[in-house]
Amino acid sequence: MYSRRLIVIILFILFFVKLQFSEFIITKNEITINIDREGNAQVVERVMISISGRGSISSYVKALENPTLADWQKLLGEDVRVHLNPSVVKIEDLTVRPQPLYDYNALYDTAKGEIIIKYRAIPYDNSSGLFELVNVKPRTYRLILNEEALSFKRSVIGNLVIDKKTILKFIPPKGAKLIDINPIPEELREEKFPIYIESVEWNDVVLVEPVLVFEYEETIGEEIYRFFEEYSYQLINFFTTPEGIFVVLFFVLLSLFYSKLNYSLTLLRRRGKNVK
Numbered sequence: 001m002y003s004r005r006l007i008v009i010i011l012f013i014l015f016f017v018k019l020q021f022s023e024f025i026i027t028k029n030e031i032t033i034n035i036d037r038e039g040n041a042q043v044v045e046r047v048m049i050s051i052s053g054r055g056s057i058s059s060y061v062k063a064l065e066n067p068t069l070a071d072w073q074k075l076l077g078e079d080v081r082v083h084l085n086p087s088v089v090k091i092e093d094l095t096v097r098p099q100p101l102y103d104y105n106a107l108y109d110t111a112k113g114e115i116i117i118k119y120r121a122i123p124y125d126n127s128s129g130l131f132e133l134v135n136v137k138p139r140t141y142r143l144i145l146n147e148e149a150l151s152f153k154r155s156v157i158g159n160l161v162i163d164k165k166t167i168l169k170f171i172p173p174k175g176a177k178l179i180d181i182n183p184i185p186e187e188l189r190e191e192k193f194p195i196y197i198e199s200v201e202w203n204d205v206v207l208v209e210p211v212l213v214f215e216y217e218e219t220i221g222e223e224i225y226r227f228f229e230e231y232s233y234q235l236i237n238f239f240t241t242p243e244g245i246f247v248v249l250f251f252v253l254l255s256l257f258y259s260k261l262n263y264s265l266t267l268l269r270r271r272g273k274n275v276k
Contacts, residue, residue, distance in 0.1 A: 024060075024076050025050040027165060031083050033121075034171045037216060039131035039143050041089075045117040047080055051101070052110045060101065060113050067096045072115055081151075083168075084121050088128050088149040094119040121149075136215070142179065143172075145212035160207040168202045172214045182211040 028048040033041045051057055063075050072080045082091060099114040123129025131143040150168075152160045162168055172178065177194040183205055188195075194215065202210075 023050075023052045024056055025052075026076065026079050028167070029079070029083075029165055030167045030169065032169045032171065033130070035131060035143060035173055035214070037141070037143075037173045037176075039123065039129050039133045041084075041121040041130050043082070043084065043117075043119050043121055045083065047076075047115040047117070049076065049113040049115070050110070051113055052108075054109050057101065057104075057109060057111055060111075064098050064100070067098050069094070069096050069117070072096065072098065076115075080115060080117075082117065082119060083151050084130060085149050085151045088124075088146065089121040089130050090124050090128075092120040092122060131214075139218040141216055141218070143176070143214045143216075145210065147207070147210055150207075150210075155206055160210065162202050162205050162207065164204045166203065169199055170201075170212065171199045172197070173216055176214040176216040179213040179215045180211050181213070182209065183207065 026047060027050050028046075030046045030048075032044045032046075034043070035041050049060075051060055059075060063071055069081065082094070084091065095118045097116040097118070099116065101111040101113055104111040121130050128149075129146060130149040131145055134142045134144060136142050147160070150160055152162060152166075155161055176196075178197045178200060179194045181188065181193075181200060183202070185201060185203075188197075188200070200212070
């Protein structure tokens with residue numbers, strides 16, 4: 001009789017403690033990097049969260065009104081962040097979109113949440129960026145991963161660690177081939193490179209000297225467009241220099257002089273015809 005009462009009391013105490021206990025656990029972090037042909041990237045990071053306790057659920061709901069990365073880091077910890085190195089890549093158009101609670105269990109006070117972080121990553125200059133763009137032969141380009149652009153925890157000897165709850169996914173430019181990758185994901189171990197692939201992922205792995213190389217070929221039309229785009233960019237840069245401004249002024253003055261001279265010669269011809 002007493003043993004049953006004791007069991008009921010213990011269960012009640014455990015249940016009460018469970019209701020009051022507050023906890024956030026990041027269960028999954030999916031990082032999708034969509035690469036363009038210049039080596040720029042559109043990144044989406046989805047942070048899935050398991051929430052338990054009335055206090056945690058209340059804190060999450062309140063935080064929905066302040067969707068800044070700093071606010072969520074205070075609530076959930078430093079794991080809620082961008083996973084590219086801002087000293088190597090320029091982060092633009094950063095948005096943080098917390099999602100409403102779902103799978104809420106009123107009996108046990110548990111729920112799930114999600115934070116969606118979106119941004120664009122571009123190089124600061126030719127020596128930075130997530131991928132290095134290399135022209136290997138006419139109309140053929142390679143995109144080579146820059147390890148220093150990745151921002152993950154490191155092992156004791158300094159290697160990047162992609163843990164079990166993290167999925168790092170790369171989507172190559174349309175028409176690009178996967179030339180080389182290390183470490184090789186299990187699903188690609190039997191493949192012969194180069195191969196066309198929609199995406200490639202790393203998960204639960206230590207990146208020891210990671211390699212990721214995509215290759216694509218431009219059409220002749222794209223090559224011509226790239227040439228004129230680069231040429232026009234160089235011209236714009238030149239005309240903003242003192243030398244360029246001098247050249248522009250020189251040609252403006254030369255054009256004015258030519259117009260004046262042509263106008264004067266036209267008047268002389270008309271006067272000559274009138275005299276005759």
